[in-house]
Amino acid sequence: MTLLTLNPTQQPRTGSAAPVNLTSLMAAGVLGSNTGVSFANTGREVLFVNVASGGSTCSIAIGTTIEGQPVTALTPTLTASAINVLGPFPSDENQPGGTMQITFGTTANVTVALVQNVGVI
Numbered sequence: 001m002t003l004l005t006l007n008p009t010q011q012p013r014t015g016s017a018a019p020v021n022l023t024s025l026m027a028a029g030v031l032g033s034n035t036g037v038s039f040a041n042t043g044r045e046v047l048f049v050n051v052a053s054g055g056s057t058c059s060i061a062i063g064t065t066i067e068g069q070p071v072t073a074l075t076p077t078l079t080a081s082a083i084n085v086l087g088p089f090p091s092d093e094n095q096p097g098g099t100m101q102i103t104f105g106t107t108a109n110v111t112v113a114l115v116q117n118v119g120v121i
Helices: 023-027
Strands: 004-005 010-011 036-040 047-051 058-060 082-086 098-103 110-117
Touching: 023 110, 036 047, 036 110, 047 098, 058 082, 058 110
Parallel strands: 004 036, 010 110
Antiparallel strands: 036 098, 047 082, 047 110, 058 098
């Protein structure tokens, strides 16, 4: 399993830096030969998943164990011909080291963008 490591684009407050252009971010988020994505999770990240016609499945690995036993991955349903939004992700879904790992069944149909909400001061 090879994963594309994503770095989030910070979602700016309103003003000259807003809005975030998801179309251009997704154009750059092609998975290529990767089976999924990984990224550092602070609890403020949101993954936008564009699924072309034909669809794809999704699996969110859970890094937490319960009394030493692994927890079954989450498998949200992705809608074809749509942009699906996943997250924010709680820390108990993190892999060791604080990263998220999300894989896709049909990667040729998927492009992604990772956005981080930096909050309002």
